[in-house]
């Protein structure tokens with residue numbers, strides 16, 4: 001007999017079925033007992049009568065919560081249970097007995113501290129509302145891949161063990177690589193740009209990025225998943241257009257393919273384009289609301305909250321001061337801005353991107369002007385010497401995106417096993 005999921009028992013009427021899963025709860029009333037069995041699709045009631053099979057009754061009702069069993073029995077329609085169907089077990093096999101007490105309750109409604117939950121993530125992930133976040137995450141990533149593949153992007157994998165910094169040089173994790181020092185990569189930035197010189201003119205990568213930043217906040221991780229794209233023969237506006245399509249398709253995918261995930265999610269309806277306001281315009285909003293801030297300063301959380309108050313949920317801030325953005329950003333028409341943009345969800349930055357400098361001499365100068373060592377960037381600069389088309393791209397933080405969609409307070413909830421300043425295990 002083929003094992004069926006709890007949900008299938010609800011949906012199709014079969015006379016006999018085999019199911020397997022975890023014991024969510026047991027209610028023993030003496031002559032009759034109810035066992036709630038849980039699998040990835042939901043919960044099913046097993047109803048046991050003592051009379052016909054005393055042995056089986058005793059065997060199952062004395063099990064601990066979260067033990068794993070497989071059972072076969074008659075399927076019976078029942079008005080009293082949520083699914084409309086229950087199983088009357090005729091035989092059962094205990095596959096694993098759970099120890100007591102559980103370090104974290106699964107069936108109980110009590111809220112646990114995030115730290116306790118993350119310490120016992122294998123139990124925490126048995127909860128429906130926690131698992132929902134990861135179904136959402138998986139679906140959004142599937143949608144991103146589909147959108148990009150439809151637009152003829154190819155999936156690439158660039159090294160995570162590297163010799164040079166990408167985003168400035170301060171936030172790297174160094175480690176010993178045979179006789180040398182190497183680092184965990186902060187971003188595929190340099191490699192995705194190198195690929196633009198090869199003729200792979202549309203690439204994407206979904207992979208880990210490592211940042212040794214000492215920010216102990218609800219928005220920062222030391223290892224996150226970066227969704228990166230790079231596109232040749234295009235400018236910053238082209239890749240902002242693409243980002244809109246990727247995000248909107250993500251929402252559509254959840255709406256169409258997983259309506260059961262929609263409850264409680266921040267999925268806006270009928271959005272197609274996100275407004276693009278310049279840094280200067282954003283600054284003016286904050287200033288008008290009384291904030292003292294000078295042109296050229298990075299936008300503080302306080303400034304971003306004021307700006308978000310005047311904007312729809314999703315909006316771009318474009319044309320940033322050149323001095324506060326990385327060397328690879330293309331300078332604007334004036335002498336103070338660059339073609340960089342951020343996609344914001346309210347006051348949170350979800351994506352950064354830019355049109356890049358593709359001129360060898362200008363790029364070399366910008367690296368030197370930032371006090372970086374040209375020697376370190378030789379492997380990167382070489383790709384600009386022998387024919388490099390104009391290009392642009394962005395990096396979308398998977399966890400930041402999931403966080404905004406699922407309305408999570410803490411980014412750690414969007415990662416199975418988060419890495420932060422204090423957490424290296426599990």
Ligand code: AMO
Pocket residue numbers: 167186187188189211213219220221222224226228229349350351352353354393394395396397398399400
């Ligand atoms: P940036 O450094 O802004 O840009 O990163 C891009 C996006 O990655 C996410 N992100 C983070 N998520 C969690 N924890 C962190 N510590 C963290 N740091 C960044 C954010 C952010 O918007 N190379 C450029 C991208 C590009 O221009 O293509 C870059 O890495 O969502």
